[in-house]
Amino acid sequence: MAKNLVIVESPAKAKTIEKFLGKDFQVESSFGHIADLPSKEIGIDVEGDFMPKYIVSTDKKAVVKKLKDLAKKVDTVWLASDEDREGEAIAWHLFEQLKLKDTNTKRIVFHEITKKAILKAVENPRSIDYNLVNAQQARRVLDRLVGYELSPVLWRKIKGGLSAGRVQSVAVRLIVEREREITSFKPVASYKVVAEFSNSEGKKFKANLPKNFKTKKDAEAFLNSCIAADFKVDDLQKKPAKKSPAAPFTTSTLQQEASRKLYFPVAKTMMMAQRLYEAGLITYMRTDSVNLSDDAKINAQEEITSSYGAEYSKPRSFSNKTKGAQEAHEAIRPTDMSTHTVSVDYDQDRLYDLIWKRTLASQMSDAQLERTNVKISNSNNKTIFTANGEMIKFDGFLKVYLEGTDNEDEEQDGMLPNLTIGDLLSNENIIATERYSRPPYRYTEASLVKRLEELGIGRPSTYAPTISTIQRREYVVKGAIDGVDRDYTQIILSNDKVVSEVLTEKVGSDKGKIVPTDIGNIVNDFLVENFSNVLDFGFTAKVESEFDDIAEGKEDWIEMIKDFYKTFHPIVEDVAANAERAKGERLLGIDPDSGKNVYARLGRFGAMVQIGEATDEEKPKFASLQGDQTLTTITYEEAMDLFKLPKTIGEYEDVDVIVASGRFGPYIKFDKMFVSIPRDENPMSVDLNRAIELIKEKQEADAPIGTYEDLPIQKGVGRFGPFIKWNSMFINVNKKYDFDNLTRENLVELIEDKKRKEIEKVIHNWEEEGIRVEKARWGRFNILKGKIKIELPKTVDATKLTLEEVKGIIEKKAPKKKTTKRKTKKK
Structure with missing residues (x-):
């Protein structure tokens, strides 16, 4: 022992x-x-x-x-x-x-x-350390009090099954307010002018006007004034510049960068990082410090010098900008910088590579640049064009890594040809393009984490569960907004002629961004109106600061909770007794047939439209909202169309063809087949010919492209890109595969990789509940808990079992406790 x-x-x-x-x-x-x-x-x-x-x-x-x-x-x-x-x-x-x-x-x-x-x-x-224990107790108790007291109020005032959380509700508020900024935004048009020039050697480059024109008239007038103008280099300045590396990763910056470069949701980033940490490959992954230990700096210096040369090494220290960051901790880094890559699994390998590069780059020399600014004048007016270029003199840390950016419009300066002051330039064209001001960007998971951190809300361990929770509760979703077509004007000066044309662009489309749902909007509005202190950003940040004080032994956690509750509880009681019920409805118009009101409202099973009142003798008519329709945006015409479905539009192969509408949008029902109608098509305009066309496409797509383990393999393209389907599993096909020409080896690799990931996920979830899984003979699985060992039949796929089903299997197998009956003496 x-x-x-x-x-x-x-x-x-x-x-x-x-x-x-x-x-x-x-x-x-x-x-x-x-x-x-x-x-x-x-x-x-x-x-x-x-x-x-x-x-x-x-x-x-x-x-x-x-x-x-x-x-x-x-x-x-x-x-x-x-x-x-x-x-x-x-x-x-x-x-x-x-x-x-x-x-x-x-x-x-x-x-x-x-x-x-x-x-x-x-x-x-x-x-x-009981100060740290008490800080954790304070967080757990405060969050329990908020959740347990607010949730019943939501049940009574909105609908059953809702819940509220201190940090989660603030995160939802950020998303709701951002969406309303976008909805209320009024784009303003202006004309951006870009010219293309070439030097005496025929090398082309672009320059632009620093200021936009407000109207088409002004833009046209300027282009006309440039007809037959002579252009020359009026001024040219070259200045040395440098670019410094970003600090090593904290939890927040790792989540942001993994989202930008690897497209990982924050929960996936934390799961992969947890596994790398537990395998001894990286340091602890929940940290808000950018410090590196002396040993780590020396290790990095040795690796940089041996791999790239001494001129690339520049040991440096970083300081935290985040309030309350724990400087004693370390940033996220590899445990051994000489390990450039790992071979664990595809996603863990990529995350490790990101961490290794970021850490190494943080200890490397600055990149030395030369920035060139050129001013170009013309003989016909006083307007000056400018061109900017950037040349790397010494790459430094850029040899390894460059931090990503959230700015989707950021333009990189390119190289300029050799120019000198006084050079005459040929004007290839000048284009004035109508451009509209843009609304704020919707939050991604990464930018939401960044905003929460800026506001001092939450801590490294809370970001991933917060975002997962608000999605699981369906207060927010990752949207797939198609956008709309918009016309814009382009005016072109070429060969001394000015012509104008109208072009079309798609605007407002967003994929993978976080948008609030109808229930998210309603819950947020109710909480903000009635519990403004709990939803206040400053209050939530102050609470985090108090947790920090408790952790440092500066504040008593019981007193902190008492102070909060004596203010919070009376407000809860008052709202529960006196606040009006949140209706969450809009009156859209009048039904022409019945003369009854038509509403868009929140029902028991989600957002819907309704004809009539709940108090009417005749039961109201209901129809669920579809696709990207919301209570705030659905029109009267769209609402009335929803009541026309389902409808039979004819027969095909002696079977009725029905256009209907369901939870995931409009579809065609043909025999036992359900065929989605494309988002940009109005289901009311789908006739029999179009329906047959969609049915045939579906039949062709569903035809097996092969088999594996005697089960068919199908392929298709869904909301999240191309996939194959095998044994009821949908397997994403990433860009490293040629989707149109998948080989047998590709299919086997994809399926086996998915099976392994599913098993890993199941094992990880079960382990947290004290249940272990081991592979047995002939492809079977054993479930182990304590002294209980259960061999699953080969027909049972362990990855398809829910945790509740596993617990039920264990409970049936567990030995029953013996009970003894007491004998009582008769008096």
Whole structure:
């Protein structure tokens, strides 16, 4: 029996640490938190001192029993959960629930899982930091109070099943307000003028006017004034410049950059980073510090010098701009800079590559540039064109990495030909293009994280769950907005002639951006109107600051909660008693047939249109909104069209062809087939010929392109791009494959990769519940929990089972407790 028991949160972390410690150490996992507030009651003594009531959930009792039994048999227990507040709370719960003793319990922390870091932590143990524990308790209790008190109000005033959260509601508010800015934005037109010139050697370049013209008349007048003009270089300035690298990654900047460059949702970024950390490849991934340790800087310097040369090395330190950042922590970096790449899996490999490049670049020399500014005059007027160029004299850190940008319109300066003052230039053309001012950009997951961080709302550990929660509650969605066509004018001066033409552009289209749903708008408006203090950005940031003070021992957490609740609770009671019910409806017009009102409103099952009143003797008519229709944008005409479906438009192959409308938009029903109608088509205008055309396209698309394991493989293109379908699984086909010419090897690789990812996802989710999965013979799976081992039949796909189904299987297999009947003596 080992003399030491080390307890960590995850099996993967335990497996890595076990390699670094000797036979005297046994490493076990707690599978996350072992205790939490009860799920079916508030679990806080609001009438007394606000102390929380922590319980061990049923599915964690076996884990707790195992750890408790092991703890009794060893000399020392080492609590090795993560070094943040949540990790400290896990260590405390373990201490309390396992009934450990101060005399033989040690707390160790480390920000990377390497042999050096683990052994150093064991040599320098500490006790549990109760200030960090209390900061985590304060967050948990405050969020529970807000959720438990606000949610019932939403049930009564809007609809059942809704919920509210402190940080989540503020995030929704940001998204709602941004969407309303976009909706109310009035674009203003102006004319941007760009000229193309060539020098005496015939090399072309572009220059533009610094100011736009406000009207078409002014733009035309300018172009006419330039007819037959002579152009020359009036001034030319070259200035040295430099570009410096970005700081190493924090949680927030990693999420933003992984979104921009790898197109990862923030939840995926954190999952991949967690796995890299647990495998010992990167440092702890929840941090708001940009610091690098001295060892890391030396390691980076050696790697830069050996790979690129000493002139590329420039060790540097970065300071945090984020308020409340914990400088003692480290930025996210590789644990060994000499490991340029890893071979774990496709997504983890790409994220590691991003982290490695960012860290190395942060310790590299500035890029040395030469910026050129050219001013071009003409003989006919005093207007000056300008051209800017940029030349890299020494690439420095750019050899490895350049940070991405959120600005979709940012133009990069290019190279200019050799020019000198006085050079005569040939004018190829001058084009004045009508351009409209743009509304603010919708939030991406990355830009929302950035905005929350700027406002001081939330902390590194909260961003991913916050964004996942508001999407899961369907307060916001990732939109697929098609946009509309808009005409614009272009005026061209070429060969001394000015001509004008009208062109068309698509505007307002957005894919993957976050937009509020109807229910998100209604809940937000109700909360802002009635709980303005909770939804206030300043208040939410102040709460985060108070959590920081508690963590530093500067504030008592119970007093902080009491101060909040004595103001918050009376407002909740007042709103519950006196606030009007949120109707969330618009009167669109009158139904010509019945003379009854037509509403767009929120119903029990979502947004809909309704003819008539709920109080009418005759039941109102209802129809669900479709696609990108919303309560705020649907028109009367669109609403009335929804009541015309479903309708039979004819027969094909002796089967009725029906146009109908469902949750995911309009479709054609043909026998057992459902065929989506393209978004840009009005379902009311689809006739039999068009329907047959769509049916044939669907039949052709659904035809198998091959088989695997005796199951058909189909391919298609959906909302998220090209995919193949196999065994009810939809598998995205990324750009590295030629979708039109997929080989047998491509199909097998895609399917096997998807199967492996599905299994990894299932295993990861189950491990957090104390359930393990192992591969058995002949492609089967075993489920293990405690002493229970269940072999699934080969016909059961472990990846398709829900957690509830697995728990049910375990419960049936678990040995029943014996009950003894007491005998009572007769009097």
